[in-house]
Amino acid sequence: MANKATRESFGEMLVELGAKNENLVVLDADLSKSTMTQAFKKKHPERHFELGIAEQNMVGAAAGLALSGKVPVLTSFACFVVGRLEPIRVSAAYNRTNVKIVGTHAGIGIGEDGTSQMGLEDVAAMRALPHMTVLQPGDDAEARQQVRWMIEEHVGPVYLRLTRQKMPDVHADGWTWEPGKIDVIWEPAKKPAKYQATLIASGGPVPCAVEAAQELEKKGFAVRVADAGTLAPFDGAAVARFAKDSQRLVSVEDHNVNGGLGSAVCEAAAERGLAVPVVRVGLRDFGESASPAELYDKYGLSAPHLVEACLKNLD
Amino acid sequence: MTPATGATADLKELKDLARTMRVDIIRMIEAAGSGHPGGSLSVIDLLTVLYWRFLRHDPKKPDWEERDRLILSKGHACPALYAVMARRGYFPVEALKTLRKLDSPLQGHPDRLRLPGIEFSTGSLGQGLSVGLGMALAAKLDKKDWRTYVILGDGELQEGQCWEAFMAAPKFGLDNLVAIVDHNGGQIDGPVKEVMDLEPLADKLRAFNWEVQVVDGHDLAAIEKAYLGARLAKGRPHAIVAKTVKGEGVSFMENNIAWHGSAPKKEDADRAVQEILNGK
Numbered sequence A: 001m002a003n004k005a006t007r008e009s010f011g012e013m014l015v016e017l018g019a020k021n022e023n024l025v026v027l028d029a030d031l032s033k034s035t036m037t038q039a040f041k042k043k044h045p046e047r048h049f050e051l052g053i054a055e056q057n058m059v060g061a062a063a064g065l066a067l068s069g070k071v072p073v074l075t076s077f078a079c080f081v082v083g084r085l086e087p088i089r090v091s092a093a094y095n096r097t098n099v100k101i102v103g104t105h106a107g108i109g110i111g112e113d114g115t116s117q118m119g120l121e122d123v124a125a126m127r128a129l130p131h132m133t134v135l136q137p138g139d140d141a142e143a144r145q146q147v148r149w150m151i152e153e154h155v156g157p158v159y160l161r162l163t164r165q166k167m168p169d170v171h172a173d174g175w176t177w178e179p180g181k182i183d184v185i186w187e188p189a190k191k192p193a194k195y196q197a198t199l200i201a202s203g204g205p206v207p208c209a210v211e212a213a214q215e216l217e218k219k220g221f222a223v224r225v226a227d228a229g230t231l232a233p234f235d236g237a238a239v240a241r242f243a244k245d246s247q248r249l250v251s252v253e254d255h256n257v258n259g260g261l262g263s264a265v266c267e268a269a270a271e272r273g274l275a276v277p278v279v280r281v282g283l284r285d286f287g288e289s290a291s292p293a294e295l296y297d298k299y300g301l302s303a304p305h306l307v308e309a310c311l312k313n314l315d
Numbered sequence B: 001m002t003p004a005t006g007a008t009a010d011l012k013e014l015k016d017l018a019r020t021m022r023v024d025i026i027r028m029i030e031a032a033g034s035g036h037p038g039g040s041l042s043v044i045d046l047l048t049v050l051y052w053r054f055l056r057h058d059p060k061k062p063d064w065e066e067r068d069r070l071i072l073s074k075g076h077a078c079p080a081l082y083a084v085m086a087r088r089g090y091f092p093v094e095a096l097k098t099l100r101k102l103d104s105p106l107q108g109h110p111d112r113l114r115l116p117g118i119e120f121s122t123g124s125l126g127q128g129l130s131v132g133l134g135m136a137l138a139a140k141l142d143k144k145d146w147r148t149y150v151i152l153g154d155g156e157l158q159e160g161q162c163w164e165a166f167m168a169a170p171k172f173g174l175d176n177l178v179a180i181v182d183h184n185g186g187q188i189d190g191p192v193k194e195v196m197d198l199e200p201l202a203d204k205l206r207a208f209n210w211e212v213q214v215v216d217g218h219d220l221a222a223i224e225k226a227y228l229g230a231r232l233a234k235g236r237p238h239a240i241v242a243k244t245v246k247g248e249g250v251s252f253m254e255n256n257i258a259w260h261g262s263a264p265k266k267e268d269a270d271r272a273v274q275e276i277l278n279g280k
């Protein structure tokens, strides 16, 4: 069992994949210690490019490398790299270059550094770009498979969003990630005719969702938990299935509710004419400085708040 | 409050104050359990001379319209700014203990909506000089004599936006804008020289049509002279490249990149404070 930040899983996979893929190159903007690319840099110094605190140049350089046959992975904090939205729009998305953008330090889960270092709108921005695949793993197993897929299988721009904080395993050994699919990671022991709720979570708060569902089961409420590891393209069909047998859907993300997972769930439901309430849990403001646990509590992402979101009266 | 003027005798007092604030920096980051000591210790002398000798400001009236503006563009060094603001009377020194704690106005990076006296919320490197440019333009438009100071990191200068601002300021003849570079030679992934060299920095800035002074950023008299020089600038913006030491004042932090962004535990903090108090 791992208890690993998804940025750590990413760093380990880079080393593994870099050993057999000569075309894999890594670009950094003075945060390689935090984005976990140092091990790759040590192993393959000739395929690592330190570009300094200059993220938009890094995006452009990655596009040039991609157009010349390389598979570039560029990293920074989610807020800083997606802050260079227009260069990403043109150099990565519009030109459909094979650029892998990795944004770590997602959300308020980073804690004390505060708002300016928190990626809180990055999914919304990346999800709005045609050609862009948006991935967010919930644990080590998912992170590893996503990294492998985006480098070895998928040709085209990808945005991968990773946590600073450690994540417990939520997937069983041997579980296989399916690109583009939402997967159910927790079911109550007794399958109900109708679930009180289906919690659809992604990234940092995935373990909180599982904890909430377990707590609810103790209280006699059947709630399942699904993990949305792919945020674009979005698995609307899964939302439709959940809508049929759940009294409500609760989206959970460490990101602004506007434009992120919560929006994706609402869009999928509305576009299919599904009459299901959606409770969107996530940020509705900027964050602030405090410990990650205090912030998850203050901004409603911790398990007790998710319990409440599954039970509260809707009006 | 108007700035006190020059008597060199006061420099000793300022030196003592800077020492006190170095201790504040160490203690506040220790209490927070995270933060950036290296770049706070390198910038504290520059801030001290500015806040006690040059900045036209009133701690009791942080929104006074005639005040000079100061942007700490390298926002991660805010422990230095908070120490200065507390010692200058913006808020009680006691509050320094709340750095990075839930609901504290002392955020991990400066936040203008939470702490009066902060002109611009920073933490994302590269944006401060452009904002300073805008402030300086506004002062010119309104025919006001307040000045704008922007403090930048040397690593920060790798951001292209800084150079867009460097290009623009001379065009508008902004002699009311002062860029202060805390040139401590370190960033996170390594020394600035290795990560992405800036040299010849002063020549680059001159080529961008700025007036440039290079000074020892820990010599209070030299800093004072440089600020005076900047005040005399006519028709062109003024840059001060301050040669500093990352972690200055604490031997085991000096030029040690490990202390860019990690908090000292009690034992290291005690050792650091001892050194500062016994120091030069």
Ligand SMILES: Cc1ncc(C[n+]2csc(CCOP(=O)(O)OP(=O)(O)O)c2C)c(N)n1
Pocket (backbone or CB within 6 Å): A029, A030, A031, A053, A080, B038, B039, B040, B042, B074, B076, B077, B123, B124, B125, B126, B152, B153, B154, B155, B156, B157, B182, B184, B186, B187, B188, B246, B260
């Ligand atoms: C746009 C942006 N990219 C990356 C970072 C992360 N970061 C924080 S401090 C730092 C190094 C700053 O180096 P420098 O400007 O030289 O500051 P100093 O050495 O004085 O602390 C980096 C890369 C950031 N805050 N903003």
